[in-house]
Structure formats: C-alpha cells, structure tokens
Amino acid sequence: MxxxxxxxxxxxxxxxxxxLAAECQGSHLRALMRAGATHDAGRWRKIVALGLLGSLVPExxxxxxxxxxxxxxxxEACGHAGLPEPLVETAGIALPLLAALPDSSRAAAWLARAMSGDVTIALGHPVNPFVLDADVAGAIVLVVDGALHLVESAEATLIAQPSVDPFRRLFSVSAPTSAATMIATAKAAAPVLAAAVNRGALFTAAQLLGLAQRCNDLAVAYAKERQxxxxxxxxxxxxxxxxxxxxxxxxxxxxxxYAAAAMPPDGGMHAKARISHAKLAATEAADLAARTAVQVHGAMGYSWEVDVHLFLKRSLALANAWGTPLYHRERCAMRVFGAPVxxxxxxxxxxxHD
Amino acid sequence: MDLTYTAEQNAFRAEIRAWLAANVPATRLPSFDATPAGFEAHRDWERKLNAGRWGMVTWPVEYGGRGLDLIQWLIFEEEYYDAGAPLRVNQNGIFLLGPTLMEYGTPAQKARFLPAMANGDEIWAQAWSEPQAGSDLAAVRAKAVRDGDEYVLSGHKIWSSRAAMADWGFGLFRTDPDSQRHKGLSLVLFPLDAPGVRRQPIAQINGEIGFAELFLDEVRVPACNRLGQEGEGWAVCMATAGFERGLMLRSPARFQVAARRLLELYRRHEAELDATVRAAVIQAWMDADAYALSIYATASRLVAGGQIGSEASINKIFWSEMDIAMQRTALSILGARAELTRLAPDAIEEGVWLDSYFFSLAGPIYAGSNEIQRNIIAERMLGLPRA
Structure with a gap:
C-alpha cells in the first residue's frame, strides 16, 4: 500500500x-479566441515534442x-491550463483505443500517424452525442451498429453544434461506412468502447480537478488584490x-x-464505480469552484474581460462529457448495491483471471 | 502508486480481526457519558485492549504499543469499527495528549503518563475552553502561578469532554500574568480529584453529561506536570489540535461503517422511499470512501517522511459535514419514526440514529469550529490576509 x-x-x-504555464496563459487563449481558432499549431508542436502522445500505447x-x-x-495540468489542444483526448483516449485493435491494419496505420502528431483522431463514442474536433481531425472513429469504423474526415458530413466553450468545436457526424472502413466488429468493439468510457471519464475527471483548482487560484489571487x-x-x-x-x-x-487512475480501465464493477465516483466528485468540485470564482470576482466575474468564464464554460462542458452525472451515479449504484461496502x-x- | 495491501498487512488484518471476534462484547456497552457504570465498563474494555497490546498500535512497544506505521493503524481502525467495538472512552488521552506527550514530553513524563493512559488507569479530559475563550482560545485567563516546585492553578474551564468522570485533565493556563494572547501560556496536567477542583457536569443536547465545567481554586500540582516549555503552551496545544482535527480523532472507518449502516437501513425501507434518498445513500458511500482515500494518501505521505500540513483543518470540515449529511439521510428514511426515542416500542434500532444525529451536530463545533477551520485554510493554505 x-x-x-x-x-x-x-x-x-x-x-x-x-x-503550459508558459505557453497556455489567459492571454494566449484570448488571442486564439480573437482569431476564431480552437487550436494553436505552434503550441501543439511543442506538446507533441514532449513525446507523450503514445504514453498508453504498448511499447x-x-x-x-x-x-x-x-x-x-x-x-490535471491540461485542465488547470484550460488547454484547447487534444493532448488528453489523444494520449489518454483515442490512441489507446486504436492500440487495442492490433488485428486491424487500418487502425495500426492511423495509430502510427497519430502518435507522430501529424494528425489527430476524433472519436464518436455513443456515450457522447457529439464529436469533438471532428473538423480538424485526420480521421474519425465512428460506431455503426456496434461496429467500429475509421473514416477520413474529408469523407464525413459534419453538422456544427456550437458549444458555449469557445475552444470546443462539436459536430454531428455521418459518413459512408463499409467493410473497408471497419476496424472492429461489434463483438470486438464492445470491450474497447467500454475501456474508452473509463479512460474518457477518468481523464475528464482529472481535467475537471485541474479546472477546479484553477478557478480557486484565480479567485484567491483576485481576493488578495481587490480592495x-x-x-x-x-x-x-x-x-x-x-x-x-x-x-x-x-x-x-x-x-x-488518483485512486481511480490506479484501477484497470478494462476492470469490472469496482473499477467502473471508482472512476465514476471520480467523475462525479470532480464535476461537483469544478462546478462549485467555478461558481465561487464568479461570485468572488463580483461584477468582474460576470464580464467577458476576466478569464473566469473560460474555465466556468469548460467545467460546464466537461460535466457531461464521457457520461452525465446520472450515468455515473448509476455505475456507483451498481457497486454500492452489488458488492460489500x-x-x-x-x-x-x-x-x-488472466 | 500501489493500492493493494502487502501480505504482511493482510496478515495483520487477519490477526486483529480474530482477536476482536473473540473479545468484542456481544452487547453494546452502556454510554460512557451517562453513568459511572458505563464509564467503568469502557475503562475495563481499554484494559482488555491494552492487555492484548491493541490499545494504541502505533505507540512504541515500551509504552504498550506495537510500533506500527500509520497504514497499519488504518487497518486496525477498519477492523475495530467493522467489529462494532466500543467507542474509546480515553480518546482525549490516547489520540490527543498521547501523541503530544510523545513529541513534547520529557522521558520521565512519558514513563509516568503513557503506560497508565494506555491501560485506561487514567482517563483524560481536555481543559482548554473558558467561558470567554471558546473559538478565541488565546483569550485564556485561567492562571498557573509558580510557587517553588509547584504550580498553583486557578480559573474556570468549560466544555471539557469526559471531565465529569475522568481522572486527569490537560489544561491551558497563563503562566505569565503580564502576557497577552498566544504568549505566556503553558500546558499543565492536573488530577481532577485534586483539592480545589470542583466539577460541575453539563447536560448535553441528548441529556447525557458528556462534558463538565471545572472550577479551579488554588489547585497545587508539581511543576514537572508542565508539558513543553513554560510560555510555549500555545504551540503545544496547536500540535494537539492538529492530531484532534486531523488524522487521529476521526478515522475513516467510523464513517465507512456509518455509510454501510445507512445503506442497510435504506434497503429495509426501500419500498417507501424515492430516488432522492437513494442518491443520498450513494453519496454517503462516495463521501466516506473519499475520506478514506484521502487519509490513506496522507498516511502514505507521512510514512514516506512527509509532514502534516493544513490537512487537519480540511479533514475536520469534510468529516463533520459528511456526518451530518449521513445522519440527516437516516432520519429522512425513518420518517415519522425519526422522533422516537429508545423507549418507544416502534423505535428503529433503539433510536440510535437520533443519538447519532445529535452527536453529528457537535462535529462542526468541537475541536475548533468549522468557521475557525475555514479561516485557517484561507489564511495558511490559500495565503489570504488576516483581518
């Protein structure tokens, strides 16, 4: 222990x-917003250069x-910075998903390209009604009749679903699929999709934790200054x-x-419950800290000029990403009512048994 | 990060579980705050624990402990609460004064007080608060006047838990009559049956005499009863308060067992209840587990050589608010039966939830009110300016 x-x-x-403390400050986010962009290519190159994209991919x-x-x-650090680029989504969720499909040469080829940082992969998971960053991704993974398909973005039809978070571009996606685009049958896809929910919820929880701390940091700093x-x-x-x-x-x-991170993402009831517990706790913490930050900033907190609203909006968005509170509470209920506590x-x- | 127990830790768990199964009284002991008989029954239990060297497993072997680390202490506590073992009548001694004695006591003081504490021969009460020094503890007026090899204690202490029946008190006194606030204070240990001590039990919200007023009129104690340096009493007390609010006084197992009992209560009455109660029961499990995980993280850090910081204040707010939430959920499950006392034939579980609810309301008050804890967090952890 x-x-x-x-x-x-x-x-x-x-x-x-x-x-990120150097490269993703409030001023950087505002510059990006003014340019009407959601990603900064220069910053993404520096992030790629850290070599972390393949963190969860087998050696x-x-x-x-x-x-x-x-x-x-x-x-957690990405949440604290309010990072717009998809480091967490790529390293934590999309690439481990592709890496879990070793029998698909199509998945393997896109995994290699994505690990190099040349392209990003958007993920259309049934737990999320919309697909994040589908417009800038090289390819989109979609679920059709339970099977996994990987389609090139150019071949997909995207309907924009504007988010209140200026750095989250969401889309409804449809695309022609065929045997050629399939990377996993429904049977093979099920455990992969289940693990993706766990990773998605876990890393979203960590981002919310970072966001919560950022909101409180901003409010504390303002409270020391404002007379x-x-x-x-x-x-x-x-x-x-x-x-x-x-x-x-x-x-x-x-x-x-942190305890949820130590649970196996392909684990059963206990792992699911602790990850869902983490998502719920982080959602509550971020919600409280964001609202507190608005209140402590007074009228400034309600203004566009102060950064607080950027983190408030990210918290609001992530609260329902990778499973709503209701979804996660039910996964906790399975554990609470299904095994000794x-x-x-x-x-x-x-x-x-492996 | 490794969140699995070692074989040694599992073996320790099995050992304490077996001992408790063989020794925990089959029926709940009568309250130690209601009658001398209940108090003495709990003293006997402390002696039994100590005879098995289970009284304070983290203490050094020479004082009756086993010299175990904090992770093993958590395992002990888990099994202790799981087994429904009696509450610790000497908690002010073993959890608060004991660790303070280890840190500040002379070898002679440790030898004099720790074994008797471990064996329940001397049950301790805290004598800090005064009528005009509650949250503002530094306003203490009770004085200890040096007279040769003795201190002469005079003053009025109040809200002293267990003091109605305990044997000894550890009190905060002004040793420098010209001092102000946090300076010039000393921590002095005194027998509660010494000449000049008058105890006035105070009935609590539940009718029991869980605390007392102490009127001290020229009580003479040897100067060697001072713990820590003269004038350094504030620092000694703050160390004790850290133990009190933090790790020792409210171990997570207590709340995990409460959450489980709440779950069991819910299941028995599920048909009458709606989804909001179900959500509250799930939340109780989450909160109790979150508290446990947090304490394991702190314990791991301390075992690795870290220092405890603002966790004490953070923990106190969390567990006290969690406790109230759980007890309120229980009362909502009981519905119209919530008001029934143990004397009512239709009372659920002998009205124990009502007792726990009232006790939970004390949580945000004792050991430094939660308002004071929030000030501490804001000033020492977040660095906000003092008023």
Whole structure:
C-alpha cells in the first residue's frame, strides 16, 4: 500500500505543467479566441515534442507502455491550463483505443500517424452525442451498429453544434461506412468502447480537478488584490469561507481521481464505480469552484474581460462529457448495491483471471 | 502508486480481526457519558485492549504499543469499527495528549503518563475552553502561578469532554500574568480529584453529561506536570489540535461503517422511499470512501517522511459535514419514526440514529469550529490576509 506518485510520475506532470504555464496563459487563449481558432499549431508542436502522445500505447507498437497513473497528473495540468489542444483526448483516449485493435491494419496505420502528431483522431463514442474536433481531425472513429469504423474526415458530413466553450468545436457526424472502413466488429468493439468510457471519464475527471483548482487560484489571487472598505476583500470572512469551502471540495476530489487512475480501465464493477465516483466528485468540485470564482470576482466575474468564464464554460462542458452525472451515479449504484461496502473494501477489485 | 495491501498487512488484518471476534462484547456497552457504570465498563474494555497490546498500535512497544506505521493503524481502525467495538472512552488521552506527550514530553513524563493512559488507569479530559475563550482560545485567563516546585492553578474551564468522570485533565493556563494572547501560556496536567477542583457536569443536547465545567481554586500540582516549555503552551496545544482535527480523532472507518449502516437501513425501507434518498445513500458511500482515500494518501505521505500540513483543518470540515449529511439521510428514511426515542416500542434500532444525529451536530463545533477551520485554510493554505 503506497498512495503516492513516483518521482517519474511527478516529473512528467511537472514537465507538462511548466510548459503550459508558459505557453497556455489567459492571454494566449484570448488571442486564439480573437482569431476564431480552437487550436494553436505552434503550441501543439511543442506538446507533441514532449513525446507523450503514445504514453498508453504498448511499447511493441511504438508507444511508451505507461499506465493511467503516469498520465493522470498530465490531464490535471491540461485542465488547470484550460488547454484547447487534444493532448488528453489523444494520449489518454483515442490512441489507446486504436492500440487495442492490433488485428486491424487500418487502425495500426492511423495509430502510427497519430502518435507522430501529424494528425489527430476524433472519436464518436455513443456515450457522447457529439464529436469533438471532428473538423480538424485526420480521421474519425465512428460506431455503426456496434461496429467500429475509421473514416477520413474529408469523407464525413459534419453538422456544427456550437458549444458555449469557445475552444470546443462539436459536430454531428455521418459518413459512408463499409467493410473497408471497419476496424472492429461489434463483438470486438464492445470491450474497447467500454475501456474508452473509463479512460474518457477518468481523464475528464482529472481535467475537471485541474479546472477546479484553477478557478480557486484565480479567485484567491483576485481576493488578495481587490480592495473594498479599505482592505483586500480576501481579508473578510465571507470571502475566506467561500474559498475555503471550494478548496475542501477540491482536496477531497483529488485522492478519488488518483485512486481511480490506479484501477484497470478494462476492470469490472469496482473499477467502473471508482472512476465514476471520480467523475462525479470532480464535476461537483469544478462546478462549485467555478461558481465561487464568479461570485468572488463580483461584477468582474460576470464580464467577458476576466478569464473566469473560460474555465466556468469548460467545467460546464466537461460535466457531461464521457457520461452525465446520472450515468455515473448509476455505475456507483451498481457497486454500492452489488458488492460489500465498508472499511475493508475501499480498495476492492475483482479477482483477475488472466 | 500501489493500492493493494502487502501480505504482511493482510496478515495483520487477519490477526486483529480474530482477536476482536473473540473479545468484542456481544452487547453494546452502556454510554460512557451517562453513568459511572458505563464509564467503568469502557475503562475495563481499554484494559482488555491494552492487555492484548491493541490499545494504541502505533505507540512504541515500551509504552504498550506495537510500533506500527500509520497504514497499519488504518487497518486496525477498519477492523475495530467493522467489529462494532466500543467507542474509546480515553480518546482525549490516547489520540490527543498521547501523541503530544510523545513529541513534547520529557522521558520521565512519558514513563509516568503513557503506560497508565494506555491501560485506561487514567482517563483524560481536555481543559482548554473558558467561558470567554471558546473559538478565541488565546483569550485564556485561567492562571498557573509558580510557587517553588509547584504550580498553583486557578480559573474556570468549560466544555471539557469526559471531565465529569475522568481522572486527569490537560489544561491551558497563563503562566505569565503580564502576557497577552498566544504568549505566556503553558500546558499543565492536573488530577481532577485534586483539592480545589470542583466539577460541575453539563447536560448535553441528548441529556447525557458528556462534558463538565471545572472550577479551579488554588489547585497545587508539581511543576514537572508542565508539558513543553513554560510560555510555549500555545504551540503545544496547536500540535494537539492538529492530531484532534486531523488524522487521529476521526478515522475513516467510523464513517465507512456509518455509510454501510445507512445503506442497510435504506434497503429495509426501500419500498417507501424515492430516488432522492437513494442518491443520498450513494453519496454517503462516495463521501466516506473519499475520506478514506484521502487519509490513506496522507498516511502514505507521512510514512514516506512527509509532514502534516493544513490537512487537519480540511479533514475536520469534510468529516463533520459528511456526518451530518449521513445522519440527516437516516432520519429522512425513518420518517415519522425519526422522533422516537429508545423507549418507544416502534423505535428503529433503539433510536440510535437520533443519538447519532445529535452527536453529528457537535462535529462542526468541537475541536475548533468549522468557521475557525475555514479561516485557517484561507489564511495558511490559500495565503489570504488576516483581518
């Protein structure tokens, strides 16, 4: 039993955190917004150069063969920065999905291209009604009658579904599929799609955790600066208590997200429940911290000029990405009502027969 | 990161589980706050635990412990609460003063007080608050006047848990009469049956005498009863308060067992209930597990040589609010039976949920109110300016 990160894991997280602290500040996000773009090609090149895209891809096919625990702090850092580019979506979700289909040469070819950072892969998973970044992706993975198809974006019909988050471009996607586009039969696709939900929910939870902390960081900084009645507003208990309450919620979300990262993504009821627990806790923390940040900023918090709304909107969007709260509560219910609970069962997992 | 128990940890769990199965009283002991008989029954239980060296497993062997680490302590607590073992009547001693003695006590003080504490021979009460020094603890007025090799204690302490029947008190006194606020205070240990000590039990919200007022009138104790340096009492007390709010006093197993009992209660009444109650029951499991995971993370960090920081205040807010939420959910399940006391023939589980609900309301108040904890988090963790 050792619930701490290794030095290597902490270092990977710190590397991404410091890159994004330099390259993904509020001013950068605003410049992107003014340009009407959602991705910054220069920043993406620097992210690709970190060599993390293949983190969860087995070494046998050119990846790093790492686990979710190695990438969870990276996802948290991306949330904290409000990163628009799809590092989490690529390294954490899309590429492990393609890597889980070794029998498909089509999947393997696109996996190799995506690992190099030349193209991105958009993922149309049934748990998400819309497809993120389908317009800029090289290819889109779609589910048709349970089977997985990989279609080139140029061949797909996209209907834009504008999101309130200026950096999330969502689409309804349809495309002609055939035996040539299929990368997994329905039978083979089912476990792959199930693992994708777990990775999607886990890494979204980590991003929400980072977002929550960013919102509180912004509010704390403002409360130290803004003066009313001759004192910084952060010296008043009404403000202090709002910020402390948000921080408590964040601190009790953090270990749940980290523990969820240690569960096998292809695990059963116990893994699903802990990952769903993490998603719910992170959604609550981000929601509270974002609303608190708006309140502590006062009228500034309701303005376009202050960055808070960018993180509020990302929190709102991610709250329902990779499973709504209702969806995740039911997965927790399966665990709560389906297996023993109590102090000796905190770290329970199914016995694995492999 | 490895979230599995080692073979050694599993063996330890099996050992304590077997001992508890053989030794935990079959029927619940009467409350230690209601009658001397209940108090003494719990003292006997402490002696039994100590005889098996199960009283405080993290303490050094020389003081009756097993020298185990915090992960093993968590495993012990899990099995302890799982087995429905009695609440610890000496919790102010073993969980609060004990660790403080280990840190600040002289070898002679440790030898004098720790074994008797571990064996329940001396049950401890905390004597910090005063009528004018509650949340503002630094306003303490009770004084300890040095007279040769003795201190002469005078003053008025209040809200002292267990003090109605306990044996000893650890109190915060002003040793420098000219001092202000946090300076000039000292922590002094005194027997509650010493000449000059008058105890006035205070009935709690549930009618039991869980705490008392202490009127001290020139109580003489040897100067060697001072814990820590003279004038350094505030720092010593803050160390104790860290143990109190943080890791030791409210171990996660207590809430995980409460969440499970809530789940069982829900299942028995499920047909009468709606989805909001179901959601609250699921939330109770999530919160209790989140608390456990957080404590495991902290314990892992401390075992690896880290220091405890603002976790104490953070934890206290979380567990106290979680407890209230769970108890309120239970009362909502009981519906019209929620108000029935243990005397009512139709009371569910002998009205125990009502007792727990009232007790949960004390959580955000004792060990430093949650308002004070939020100030601490805001100022020390978030770096906000003091008023």
């Amino acid at each position: 050792n619930f701490t990160f290794t030095d290597e894991q902490a270092m990977i997280g710190e590397t991404v955190r410091s890159l 046998t096919v050119g990846g790093l063969g790492l686990s979710a625990c190695d990438l969870i702090l990276v996802a 009313q009645f001759g004192e910084p507003i952060g010296s008043y208990q009404a403000i202090k208590h709002h910020l402390a309450t948000a921080q408590v919620r964040i601190e009790f979300c953090r270990p749940v997200v 109590g102090p000796a069962h905190t770290f329970a997992q199914e016995l694995r």
